[in-house]
Amino acid sequence: MQPGDGEMLAAAYERNRQHLAPWDPERDDRFFTPEWQESHVAASLVESDAGRSARFVLIRDDHAIVGLVNLNNIVRGAFWSADLGYWIDREHAGRGSMTRAVAAVREHAASVLQLHRLQAATLLHNAASQRVLAANGFERIGIAPKYLRIAGEWQDHVLFQRILAA
Structure with missing residues (x-):
């Protein structure tokens, strides 16, 4: 992610608004604007520069x-861990991208x-995302009840992890 990506992100989110709605938090109309996305890019780059996140x-x-x-949520100290999240355009889903x-x-x-x-973490019924994780060596570690507020409801998620280094 880099400065200036806001307009392209807004177009991508708008193009995929219905496709992503079942998997995302509820979004108000401002989220889909280039201005909101560009401000989010700027905030994301500050977080990245501080070592707390990385966005691609x-x-x-x-x-x-x-x-x-x-x-x-990149954490150092005794943890050295991060949360992975992702989404793909509806026209590119199912192609291995x-x-x-x-x-x-x-x-x-x-x-x-x-x-x-x-x-x-994936919703219990998100088989496509679970296949992505399995293909990347993630192992299922449990169920988190009412883990995230997705599509307006607190929903259960399956948790996965991948140990990267011994």
């Missing part, structure tokens, strides 16, 4: 954003950020 955009040949992979993107970010987390562990 997936782009097509025409430079349109078609997905996002995030490492959030996100599996490859998560693999690249997983490698970045291990080699560049030198993290020990990544954690991810």
Whole structure:
């Protein structure tokens, strides 16, 4: 992610508004504007510069954003861990793009950020996301009841982890 991505992110989110709605928190109309997205990019870059997150955009040949992979809540100390999140454009779903993107970010987390562990959570019925995680060596570690407020409701999630280094 870099300054100036706000307009392309707004277009990607608007294009995928219905596709992402069952998997995302409820969003108000401001979220889908270039201005809101650009302010979020700026805040994300501050978090990245502070070592608390890392955000990566997936782009097509025409430079349109078609997905996002995030490492959030990076913690050092005794933990050296982060939360992994991602989404893919509806037109690119099911083609292996996100599996490859998560693999690249997983490698970045291990080699560049030198993290020990990544954690991810999916809705119980999100089989596609669970396949992405399984293909990247994540193991299921449990169920978190009412873990996140998604689509307006507190929903249960399956938790996964991947140990990156011994």
